[in-house]
Amino acid sequence: MRARKLTFAALVVAAGLSLTACQSDDDAVGQADPSSGSSASATSSSGGGSDANGSDQGGGKESAAPDSAGSASGGSASGGSGSGSDAKGGKCTTDGLKITAQDTFIEGDPDGSIAVGLTNTSGADCVISGFAGVDLKTNAGDISATRKGEPGDPYVLKNGKEIDFYVSYPLNESGGSGVRITGLVVTPPNETKSVTLDWPGKDSLPVTDGSGSSVLVGPIGSAGQGG
Template sequence: MRVSRMTIAALAVVAGLSLTACQNGDAATDRNDSGASSAASAPSSANGGSSSGDSAQDTAKDSNKDSSKDQGTVAGTGSNKGGKVGKCRTDELEVTAKDATIGGDKDGTVAVEFTNGGGRDCAISGYAGVDLKTNAGSLSAKRTGEQAPSVVLKDGRSVSFAITYPVNDSGGSGVRITGLVVTPPDETKSVSLDWPGGSSLPVTDGSGTPVKVGPIGSAGQGG
């Protein structure tokens, strides 16, 4: 009977040990599953970190692009506001006129020169307004119709245009010229000059002006 009791006790101990081992095994399995689960979620965290890094890099790239644009604007500005070349104003131009008639030509020529003294580059194109003062009243020159180039006139540089008129070889006094009025293109302020050409024009039948004006640049561009 004593032997049977010992056997039963021994079996109980073995069963207890087996139960403990099973519980420890299950706990280890749970820990392994938890670790595996954490490891499985790690790539998502890593991807999240990469995405944040890409976002920061994109922000830096965009910032660099914006910075480049700003530098481009500054570099293109030069001495003119906003990088644009404004038109030449009458007050910025020194206006002079001289006789440019070539011997043998049937018409006389006067060259009018604009010199940029405004301290900045400026744009000028088209036709200047030209009026001759005469003893018979004011006489407006007619445009030749030539194409007018666009000119960026550097500070200190000059550009000219030509006025042509018929030479008075009639033997009579003709129409006496007393002065010249020039208005730069796209301006309303005029400059009055002495007339450097022939002293008179032949009398016409009044059908039209005999005086013609060429576009800016038609008499060459000086230095």
């Protein structure tokens, strides 16, 4: 009997140990499952965070890209603008130009003409284009020249070099005194400062009712092209 009791007790103890081991395994599995679920949740959250962060970062990158592009383009534009300025020079100004005028009328021409020369004396290359402002001073008041022709592309006027444009005007063939010309006022393109020169052409304009030919000015570089 004692031996059976001991055997039975041993069996009970073994069963208890076995049950305990099973419970430990179950607990371990239970702990492993939540743990892997948390890990998946973390991955998902991390993925969501990555998406969110990715969006944020993407937004940040997109935001940074325009900024960097803007900065790059700004720098590039600014650099390009700067290098363009360096390459071409700044705008030709009245103070940096020597302005002269000479009679270019040829006998037999229907109108009188003069050539106005702009010489770059600024010490550096400069850019010029368009039309100069031209006014004839007369004893009857100032007469503004009308533009004729199309302006060319901006022109790089090298230091010490000259570029010309023409001014044409009607000849006084009436035999009368007409309108006496007393001076020529020239304002370089995109400038407000003018220079007054002696008039080099014929002394007078015909008195007209406005239906005759008028004083015309050609674009920069046009001397000899019309009248």
